[in-house]
Amino acid sequence: MAAVLRRGFRLVSFGSSQLLCGGCKHGRTSSLSICSTSSRNSSSSSSSSSSHVKVDLDGSTGIAVVKFQSSPVNSMSLDFLTELCISLEKLELDRSCRGVILTSALPKIFSAGLDITEMYGKNPEHYAEFWKSVQEIWLKVYGYSKIAIAAINGSSPAGGCLVSMACDYRIMADDPRYRIGLNEAQLGIVAPFWFKDTMVNTVGFRTTELSLQFGLMYSPSDALKIGLVDQVVPEENVLSTATETITKWLAIPDHAREISKSMMRKPMVDRLLASRESDIKNFVNFITKDSIQKSLGFYMNSLKQRKA
Ligand SMILES: CCC/C=C/C(=O)SCCNC(=O)CCNC(=O)[C@H](O)C(C)(C)COP(=O)([O-])OP(=O)([O-])OC[C@H]1O[C@@H](n2cnc3c(N)ncnc32)[C@H](O)[C@@H]1OP(=O)([O-])[O-]
Secondary structure: OHHHHHHHOOOOOHHHHHHOOOOOOOOOOHHHEEEOOOOOOOOOOOEEEEEOOOEEEOOOOOOEEEEEEOOOOOEEEEHHHHHHHHHHHHHHOOOOOOOEEEEEEOOEEEOEEEOHHHHHOOOHHHHHHHHHHHHHHHHHHHOOOEEEEEEOEEEEHHHHHHHHHHOOOEEEOOOOOOOOOHHHHHHHOOOHHHHHHHHHHHHHHHHHHHHHHHHOOHHHHHHHHHOOOEEEEOOEEEEEHHHHHHHHHHOHHHHHHHHHHHHHHHHHHHHHHOHHHHHHHHHHHOOOHHHHHHHHHHHHHHHHHOOO
């Protein structure tokens, strides 16, 4: 929907030739090899895989399952974000796809959030490029013209929670070891306004205020209580429940659902679009501070020590 939103409410269909000049503009497309394992047309199913993302589109239902497969924890590196954005954009342009389910191919982890190594010990140009790709994935998922359901089959901190919240509906696996939330404060970093607004729009102001200040992470049952996820089901049923759920959404005429979604989400999309450059500058200024770099270094060490 980012494309639709940027053009107001005009509903347009695109040719695939526009793919690389569409929403994913951070200029890294040429370095990627996304290999299609079968050709795609409106009636057949297809599968494609890149190093971080696998896509299975069922042409008979119009449902695409997009699986994160970036070992060990699906952390969102620049390459991961770029591949995910391109995959989603391709599906958005594909008339045989009507909805996507985002899930993980790895056990126990939906996504560990942004790849901390992309924000640590690099130069300002790199941070700017990385942040642009984070903006891009949010714009793509939050403004997606098709239905997007998160099938959260593992922990989902920070950026993983953001991508889940940007979907239309969230189903989480009922495992008390899993956690979801915006835990940035725990790392000594601050979620930007569009992370905050996405959470406010999902769970309300007061819960967001507490969540952000404490960097709270919620168990699936607590996430359900505050409305951070919409359903909690046994892990083995997460994908089937997501498929049943998306089928209900598919019963609504596409144009009515899409315009309704746009009506709700366009103001937030526009707000980031209008301030992308200043948001990147803020991020770079913030992340290059010695104190912030120290916090991130400390946090990364603590992750490694916890493992050892
Ligand atoms: C303004 C900015 C906004 C920021 C937004 C964000 O998203 S900030 C992000 C906020 N995200 C978080 O705070 C999540 C931090 N992560 C965790 O809490 C846990 O890793 C887990 C629960 C995701 C998985 O637990 P588990 O026991 O299954 O796995 P494990 O713990 O053993 O890790 C395996 C390996 O992966 C490594 N690695 C892990 N995460 C990241 C990462 N994000 N990045 C890079 N690397 C990461 C970890 O160091 C280890 O490396 P090693 O030693 O093999 O070289």
